Amino acid sequence: MPLDERNNKGERVMTASSATKMQVTEEVIIRMSQVNKWYGTFHVLRDINLTVNKGERIVICGPSGSGKSTLIRCLNRLEEHQSGDITVQGITINNDLKNIDEIRREVGMVFQHFNLFPHLTILENCTLAPIWVRRMPKADAEAIAMKYLERVKIPEQAHKYPGQLSGGQQQRVAIARSLCMEPQLMLFDEPTSALDPEMIKEVLDTMVSLAEDGMSMICVTHEMGFARKVANRVIFMDEGQIIEEKKPEEFFNNPENERTKLFLSQILDH
């Protein structure tokens, strides 16, 4: 993958200071126990048990239809699970709308298709949630928005509309928009799958720099270079179950499960 090559070229070399920031704490941010979910009669998540600590970076991969997206969408209640417990930052996800609102304030999400609001400018996209959810004064919200737009390296686009930006730029705006809520955890749902190849790099770079700053992240992605580089753990899902979980080096070098081996051979050998 290009990410590893880039390291050899010296374009983005992880510095010692950023590496120390990437430490995992003992504090648990997500705990899923015995989570089950059905779409009608289809059992899409089967007995999911997963604990994520603060500062951890998890990459979830697996074949399409294996329930990866459904899993992370359960973490901010875009999907409802039918049995089992999910706690995010100690808050249990149940039918209580107050809990859901509280969790959504602390959990940012980046989607495959960006889901920017086309009728608002980039700046308005970024300030919307801070103003309406955090009740922040407009000037403060704009200052924060500009800070994060600079962070994703597109402050000059602030007054354009999403339709005027390229796919990669739009996805970076979507990341900045989530960051404006200053979340404790970021969820990425296949953030590079809808992008042209030459734009994937700019989005991954942004995600890597986010990881270097110690953000807790759960990423559904097939970018194996990214997984190798920043993940603490790689989780492999198939048919609604977590069937393998390893550190990236081990995951890629000696996967145990036959299905993992098959999957890795399919996406790496070409």
Place this chain on the structure above:
Amino acid sequence: MTTPRKYVRTEDAPLLPPPATEAGITGWLWQNIFASMSDFQSLGAAIRSLFMILFSLLLVYLFIDQTYGLIDFAILSAVWSDPEGLKREACWTVQQGGSLPDGWHGACWPFVWAKQKFAWFGPYPSEELWRIYLSLIVGSIGLVWALRERLPYRRQVGVLMLTLYPLLAFILLTGGNSDASFTGIGVWIIVGLALISVGRMGAAGHLGTIFAEFAGIFGIVGWGIIALNVVRGIVALDFNLTPVGTGDWGGLLITLVVALTGIVASLPLGIILALGRRSEMPVVSVLCTIFIEFWRGVPLITVLFMASVMLPLFLPAGVNFDNLLRALIGVMLFSAAYMAEVVRGGLQAIDKGQYEGAQAMGLSYWQTMRLIVLPQALTHVIPGIVNTFIGLFKDTTLVSIVGIFDLLGAGQSAVADAAWSTPVQAITIYLYIGIIFFIFCFGMSRYSIFMENKLSKSRRH
């Protein structure tokens, strides 16, 4: 080193100017007019082209002929004034006993001038007309202010136009001082305050978790009751104006009152109904669907007829709504049902990702709707919304059925005036009414195009 191939360029191809058929006036004429009728390559194509040329010439002739006929009737041959006060004789030919040449055919404008006040305001007392003028002037200024770009306090003026202005216009037009018992109003306001308090307590969780989910409804109903009764109280005050019953209203005034009430009420009601119909709560969804399908399934004439003739039969003796008010409510509910379906069309065009994006950031249902979904959905359906507005404006003429004299009704009764009886009497007044309707409907249409262009900027790539 590969062998060079003939089709691989070694230098850039020159940039050439477009052919005459693609640019400039000749290009426009070619593309829009002559392209389809200048093919003489074969016999069949030549015959087709000749046909097209003949047909085009015929259409041009008809257009010029009709336009000239209209201009001749309305302007060139028309009688413009009646200085001697001859009334109908001013528009009579020699044969009919007047002084115009035989075969004369033109508009009799003095008739319209004489009926002007009646066509605009009906039998509204002449000495009280300043009240209508004042409402119209305030209304026009407010409307232009709210609709124009880049005027300061535009939003605030818009809100005032939707809240305070109807009240002001109502008091000015009717004279206020409606009979309502202030004790009754007081009781209702206390009921409203009680409902709001219950809603507040429920929302804070004092009355159980299930209640907390729909406590907001109590607040909305409570505020609604209070607002309604404050309005009732204000219009019951004595402003020392001569009362003018709605029976004395007429003409364009009625048309504007009915159309504006329908237009202003139908959009918010329609939005609420559309959201309700798409709601995940089955009861809300079913109720909204039944409401919409009921009102869409009934012709407006039937609605007006039911409101004005049948409804009083079901009301207890002594309870009597104003005839115009009943028609207004009928028009409002009717147009709201149509508007709901237009808005629903727009809501369906919004990608699911927009909802998810908004939810994931923690926006509530109403915030998502107000900030994300509705601005986009309504932009999509501006043509449909304005279509409904224009349809409603024209449908107001149906209120003549229930004895309310709108512009068309006033025109028709003016035709019955024998003092102006001439062969061109009816056609003149209908032309006049047609022009007034055209101005309003065309204005709405143009504003809709302007809004579309303005709002589509954000989607430009």
